Amino acid sequence: MAKDDQIPFEAALLASTGPIEALLRRLLDDRPLSGEIARPQRLMEAMRHGVLNGGKRLRPFLVMESAALFSADGEAALRVAAALECVHCYSLIHDDLPAMDDDDLRRGQPTVHKAFDEATAILAGDALLALAFDIIADEATMLPAERRAALVLALARAAGAGGMVGGQMLDLEAERIQPEEAGIIRLQAMKTGALIRFACEAGAIVAGAPAADRERLAEFGSAIGLAFQLADDLLDLTADARQMGKATGKDAAAGKATLVALHGANWARNQLQGLVDQAHALLCPYGEDAVLLKQAAEFVAARNS
């Protein structure tokens, strides 16, 4: 399954994408579900363009591995993972819009508003957000209703004004109002941290794990969410566009404050190691079962694309 030059974790991540890609493709089919009137073709094409784009599917992987830690039902976890990926992809579609980050490329392909148009991109994002809650609430996600409702609530809160969307708002404002260190940390915990935290917490909710485990997994998610953003900021400073498949050096050009800009690359690399250690410590109670999640923490901190 793995190419020879891949480390084992990357091979595991790649191997995990098969089922999630298949499910996303099925969920984004043109045929309407019960209670739907019709699925306009152009809208569905735009949604598929924004979702079925060769993403690494890191968040789905985190949902599924966290759920596996508690021997949860794999099919239910897979649907929650797909819902989360819909939210992640909607946020990229909207963030790329001219009124926001104004990006033409995403993974080397035209962004949705470039491949279609702005109105279609806005609507495709809106529809993906609604679809995420549809997927979780549906009885096809074979979980007790209490867990489906808890997952809807946690995802809505992670994605909304007090989470991801609020973080994007703060990020846009950061170009005008330079935030202090605490402000940058809060912005990042919201913009990218909240969904990664949810990914890890969701596995515990799917499994009906005790509250203490749910909190432990959420904290693990927060730690690797912070690491994810630090690695991203480091990369923005050092990588070229070819490596990223999107424009780079944009933060500095926009005068955006990042922790890396504030403290330098060496500090950032030390911080990353500290976050990986913290993430590993949180997983101690799960022993060998958590080996892939531990590797995920290292992968997030060391990633170069």
Place this chain on the structure above:
Amino acid sequence: MAKDDQIPFEAALLASTGPIEALLRRLLDDRPLSGEIARPQRLMEAMRHGVLNGGKRLRPFLVMESAALFSADGEAALRVAAALECVHCYSLIHDDLPAMDDDDLRRGQPTVHKAFDEATAILAGDALLALAFDIIADEATMLPAERRAALVLALARAAGAGGMVGGQMLDLEAERIQPEEAGIIRLQAMKTGALIRFACEAGAIVAGAPAADRERLAEFGSAIGLAFQLADDLLDLTADARQMGKATGKDAAAGKATLVALHGANWARNQLQGLVDQAHALLCPYGEDAVLLKQAAEFVAARNS
């Protein structure tokens, strides 16, 4: 409570807005909820601008009256009504964007992207959509988890690619591809019909009413949803901007096909009467308890603003 020149139904509708306004104001407070990190002030102001704008709150009224038909818990119905209004208001914010209908005025006030900016308007809409599912899924909506999950599913499906968002997509395309009569009816059933249908169905779900009642209320919602759009098209043809608080005659100017344009105003008035009769017939089993819902059907068909 009623002004002297108001008909009784309008007085009842107006009287019903007090609790919903108060709840919406509380839900859109600056203070973060548990699980939220912070609520950025500018984002919350934009959300409040888009929601607390003197709307008639017809959809919340329909939720609450439908729920009352089955003696459902009023507080739970009120929260579902607020969630639905968040979805309705998000859709107006996004529809008004320059890339979509490009409207500067809504109820005589600047639209959100005019009062703030495009990026903030996109994010305010996104956050309102997430908030809607947050409100319903929350245990504070004192309903069994089965009903909360069913409400999330029905709302997501009504709002998504196979409902409202898909309808807006078809509406944008209708400027280029003139749809046939069947296409116009489908477009309208999705764009405005789906949420009004949900409003009426939601009351039955909140109450845990039998499936036959749920279906009956949904059909009632579909009938008045069609009437709502017909009345809107009539109004667009005949009213002036002062009366509407927004630009009028835009459909004709954009060359948009409507049933009124296709068949004329007299045909439309006959159709409206037929839809009201149909709506009334659907409510027959509920006798006197449904008097306000029957009046709502007449109000929707006869409205002039």
